[in-house]
Amino acid sequence: MAAVPAARPRPVPLPRRWGVRASEVTALLVGNGLLIVLMWARHGGLDELDTPGGILTAIGQLAGLLGTWLALVQLVLMGRSPWLDEAFGMDRLAWWHRWLGFTTVWLIAAHGAFTIAGYTLTDGSSPIAETITILGTFPFVLWSLAGFALFVMVGVTSMRAARRRLSYETWFGLHLYAYLAIALAFLHQLFTGTDFIHDPIAVGYWTSLYLLTIALVLVFRVGQPALTSWRHRLRVSAVVPEAPGVVSIYLAGRDLDRLAVRSGQYFVFRFLTRDGWWRGHPFSLSSAPNGAWLRITVKVLGDGSAGIARIPVGTRVFVEGPYGVLTGARRTRARVTLIAGGIGIAPLRALLESLPANPGDLTLIYRASHPLDLVFRDELEQLARHRGARVLYVIGHRGGGHDGHAAGDPFGTQAIRRLVPDIASQDVYLCGPTGLMQAVEGHLRELGLPRGQLHAERFAY
Ligand SMILES: Cc1cc2nc3c(=O)[nH]c(=O)nc-3n(C[C@H](O)[C@H](O)[C@H](O)COP(=O)(O)OP(=O)(O)OC[C@H]3O[C@@H](n4cnc5c(N)ncnc54)[C@H](O)[C@@H]3O)c2cc1C
Structure with missing residues (x-):
């Protein structure tokens, strides 16, 4: 083992603040969705509504447009753009990605089903004959069918039951096929979509959405990491x-x-x-x-x-x-409580070292089942002395009831109130195992902590 390098602390620059708000990003996305609905209406989507077959076909078209657009939004959400991270935090982005992802698969399935049903009604043929005609004669539709199959595979392997059985790497590797799925669908949209065949402006707009998505992914998932790694x-x-x-x-x-x-x-x-x-x-x-x-x-x-x-x-x-947004930039109050469970101590140890604070303003509560699970004990005590902070260890298994009030729970609502009576008027930074975080979030809500004063980082997406 090599010796631990000695530190001569030097100030480092703060990451760039992009100043983008979550509400602005949401408005942009909703606005784009509306623009797509307008584009569909302008290209005759509403005119088709006078026959049952036309209605089904029109619904199918709209589902296809919105499904494709949402698929691009998925790539942007998980494209590790720092401005999105700052506005939402990766936790929330991952939550949105998960639920919009399932919506995407349903919309694309609806696109296929409604389009076939609409053509079947209009032509008076059978669904099977119509499917064969569409696949055999429309350009690039077979490609997009292959893309849809990949989307279904990504969706199914992301369902909780399947996700639990797969290693992270297998799940992630399968997830990458979503890129191929999106690429495979592109040409059939341009060459068969009634929204694009006769409207170069619509083609320009649609192609720009794709190009912008590719650019964001290349810059922030590939270029920026390569540059940082090469520079440092x-x-x-x-x-x-x-x-x-x-x-x-x-x-x-x-x-x-x-x-x-x-x-x-x-x-x-x-x-x-x-x-x-x-x-x-x-x-x-x-x-x-x-x-x-x-x-x-x-x-x-x-x-x-x-x-x-x-x-x-x-x-x-x-x-x-x-x-990550578990930083001093999110702070709203002078007094701060850091709550760590297990290896969640890692980022909170760094915050204990560096959050600006007067003596008495910082409290760290470190929850563990057993004293042997505690890490950094000496460092934490040293930091506490140096910074005038309190470090409290809450050791022991959760016993008794599960409502947080049980006498056997060493870290229920009452215990937190005893440890930090004014916690509702402080900022709380929380990091630990998912179960502990959910329980503590519940206790803090009961104690009246406003949502904006809780800053949390989950160690699993
Ligand atoms: C924002 C964040 C910060 C983290 N910080 C720390 C830290 O400071 N110290 C620490 O010990 N752990 C931290 N983790 C957790 C750590 O990344 C995983 O424990 C580790 O990647 C497990 O990999 P594995 O192959 O050993 O375990 P596996 O058995 O493959 O996975 C164990 C768990 O980790 C998750 N996981 C595995 N690989 C990844 C990945 N590449 N990205 C996200 N989740 C993954 C799995 O979904 C599973 O829940 C952090 C996680 C996140 C999301």
């Missing part, structure tokens, strides 16, 4: 065990005093070993950025994190980011 040339400089199954990885690199990142944020790391380069894992900084090195702290859960715990010193690292 990160390498593993030390691997330090912290507790059973938990290691800290120290990263050294070039010009780290020019890497704009804040405490509470995370990067997606690819450790460039033979087995590890293809997997990206998100890890939060567990030390405030100091311009000399970065530190992450990893709990071994599965194959990926087990490999990272054994990573050789000197390994090159590719990073995407920084991302």
Whole structure:
């Protein structure tokens, strides 16, 4: 094990603030949806409504347009654009992506079903004969059928029951087929869609939506990470065990005093070993950025994190980011309580180190089932002394009832009120296992904490 590099803290620049609001992005998306409905109406969508076959065909067209557009929105939502991260946070983006994703698959299925039903009624033929005619004679429709099959596969493997059975990497790999699905559908829209055949402006608009989406994905998913990784040339400089199954990885690199990142944020790391380069894992900084090195702290859960715990010193690292809104930028109050569960301590340890605060303003509550699960104990005590902060450990299993009031629950509503009586007038930063986060969010609501004062980061999408 290499020695831990010494820190000479230097200020680092803050990440750019884009100033984009969630309401503005939502208005843009809804506005675009309306524009698409207008385009459909302008191209005769409403004129078709005078026969049953026409009505079904018109619904099918609209479903196809909106489904394709929503599919592009999916790529933008998960394209790791920092302005979207700032406006929504990746958690909310992932939530929207999940539910809009299912809506997309249903809309595209409705496009096929309604179009076939409409043509069948209009031509007075059978659905099977109509399907064969459409697939056989309309240009690129077979391609889009292949794209639809891929969409269904992505949707099915994202359902909870299937998702639980798949490893993250398998699920993610299958998810990438959505890009191919979207590409396969493009030509059939331009060459068979009544909205596009005779209207070059509509073709220009539709093609621009595709080009804009591709540009955003290329810039923020590929270009920006490649540039950051090339500029800073990160390498593993030390691997330090912290507790059973938990290691800290120290990263050294070039010009780290020019890497704009804040405490509470995370990067997606690819450790460039033979087995590890293809997997990206998100890890939060567990030390405030100091311009000399970065530190992450990893709990071994599965194959990926087990490999990272054994990573050789000197390994090159590719990073995407920084991302995340669990930062001081979200702060609204002078007094702050940080609540950590398990490895959720990593970003909160960095915030404890660097959030501006007067003595007495900061409290860290660290929840664990067993004292052996605690990491950074010495560092936390040292920081608490240095910063005039309180560090409280809540150890023990959740016993008794599950409503948070049970005497056996060491971290129910009453316990939180006892530990921080004025918590409703503070900002709360929360990070930990999903179960703990859901329970604590419920307790904080009961204690009257306004939503805008709760800042949370989930460690699983
Ligand atoms: C924003 C964020 C910050 C995180 N910060 C930390 C941290 O500071 N320290 C820490 O120990 N862990 C952190 N995690 C969790 C960490 O990324 C996963 O535990 C790790 O990737 C597990 O990989 P695995 O192959 O070992 O486990 P697996 O057994 O493959 O997966 C275990 C769990 O991790 C999830 N997971 C696996 N790979 C990824 C991935 N690439 N992206 C998102 N989720 C994944 C899986 O869905 C599953 O729930 C963070 C996660 C997120 C989303």
